[in-house]
Amino acid sequence: MNEGGTSGASAARVLDLFQGVRLTPTQRRIAHSLVQHAAAAAYLSAAEVAELAGVSQPSVTRFAVALGHDGYPALRRRLRELTGAAGTDEPSGGNELQRAVHTEVANLERLAGELADTDRIAAVGKLLAASRPLPVLGLRAAAPLAAYFAFFAAKVHPDVRVLDDGGSLLADRLEQAASAGATALLAFVLPRYPRETLDALAEARAAGLTVVAITDSPVSPATEHAEVVLPAAVGTDLVFDLHTAPMTLAMVVLSAICDAAPAETQRRLEAFESSAARRQLFLG
Numbered sequence: 001m002n003e004g005g006t007s008g009a010s011a012a013r014v015l016d017l018f019q020g021v022r023l024t025p026t027q028r029r030i031a032h033s034l035v036q037h038a039a040a041a042a043y044l045s046a047a048e049v050a051e052l053a054g055v056s057q058p059s060v061t062r063f064a065v066a067l068g069h070d071g072y073p074a075l076r077r078r079l080r081e082l083t084g085a086a087g088t089d090e091p092s093g094g095n096e097l098q099r100a101v102h103t104e105v106a107n108l109e110r111l112a113g114e115l116a117d118t119d120r121i122a123a124v125g126k127l128l129a130a131s132r133p134l135p136v137l138g139l140r141a142a143a144p145l146a147a148y149f150a151f152f153a154a155k156v157h158p159d160v161r162v163l164d165d166g167g168s169l170l171a172d173r174l175e176q177a178a179s180a181g182a183t184a185l186l187a188f189v190l191p192r193y194p195r196e197t198l199d200a201l202a203e204a205r206a207a208g209l210t211v212v213a214i215t216d217s218p219v220s221p222a223t224e225h226a227e228v229v230l231p232a233a234v235g236t237d238l239v240f241d242l243h244t245a246p247m248t249l250a251m252v253v254l255s256a257i258c259d260a261a262p263a264e265t266q267r268r269l270e271a272f273e274s275s276a277a278r279r280q281l282f283l284g
Contacts, residue, residue: 010038011217012110012233013082017067018219029053030063031219034079042079046072100237107233107245114231115252124212124228125256131184133159135177135209139166139197142188145214145243149186149250155272156258156265166196171203178207186253189215189222191234191241201225214249 018031033053034041041049049072050057064075094102115121128134134157138146143164150162159180163173174185185204189197202225204211213226216234223229232249235242258265276282 010083011035012106014038014041014079015217015219017078017082021067023063023066023219025224026055026059027063027066028219028223029055029221030060032217032221035217035219038083042076042083044076096237100235100242103237104235104242104244107235108248111232111245111249121252121256122259124230124253125258125260127184127210127228128186128212128253129157129257129260131182131209133161133177133180133182134184134186135161135163135174135182135204136186136188137163137197137200137204138188139164139194139200141192141241141243142190142197145188145190145247145250148247149188149254152251153254153257156254156261156268158268163200166194166200170196170200174200174203174209175207178204178209182209184210184212187211187213187222187226188246188250189213189220189226190243190246191216193221198222198225212253214246214253216246 014035023031030049030053033049037044037052044052046060047057050060053060061072064070064072067075069075069078134153136146136150136153138144146162146164150160154160161173161177161182163170177185185201187197187201187204189201198221201211201213201222205225210228211226212228212230213220213222214230214232215222215226216231218229218231220229220231230249230253232245234246235244
């Protein structure tokens with residue numbers, strides 16, 4: 001659910017401030033808070049931002065300097081410029097349902113831009129294809145995306161394990177996957193960022209797994225625990241979030257897994273089609 005009342009365009013403009021800047025974990029928490037409250041961030045004091053992010057006020061000042069500003073007042077002026085002009089990029093016309101769909105189109109266009117580096121996606125595909133088994137984590141709102149990805153991934157990967165339940169058994173299942181030979185974990189980490197998900201990412205790292213996270217923002221809490229972060233914006237214009245871009249990115253990653261082992265992929269797909277025909281699974 002949309003908790004922050006943030007428009008997609010405003011959040012995107014604020015995100016652009018952090019492109020190419022190496023942030024510390026504390027600074028990422030500040031950046032994440034600014035993105036989540038993009039519409040109001042330009043009018044908050046340094047103390048209010050610190051309270052939102054759960055950091056000290058001097059940390060907010062150092063954050064502003066890290067972004068190239070003289071201090072927080074200069075950063076706030078920049079935020080006002082960005083969010084004040086955001087209306088020029090907001091989807092116009094139509095009713096609120098149409099505007100929500102237009103925002104999703106913009107999210108997909110932004111994702112397309114992120115995918116310009118095909119070598120990076122190819123490397124992710126090789127990393128995940130080589131993990132036997134391949135654990136896929138998604139809790140609460142992210143569980144359907146993990147299941148959707150795993151349903152198709154199982155047709156081309158010999159051992160996909162969906163981790164969609166929290167609790168004490170989750171850490172057990174992560175350790176079992178690592179003991180069975182897993183080398184990587186694909187995690188879907190979406191707002192409102194369940195605490196159990198972030199704890200599981202830390203457990204995965206401790207078990208020696210390389211964490212690949214599909215998340216809504218390059219400054220989401222997942223970045224503190226993932227070696228590879230693949231951002232795809234979440235739509236927030238309706239009562240509950242829209243996950244169009246994250247689902248698209250999941251299928252892009254699956255295609256990269258297929259490309260990493262084309263001969264094996266073809267063999268497994270042909271075997272499935274043969275089995276499906278024998279069992280008459282489909283009408284057409």
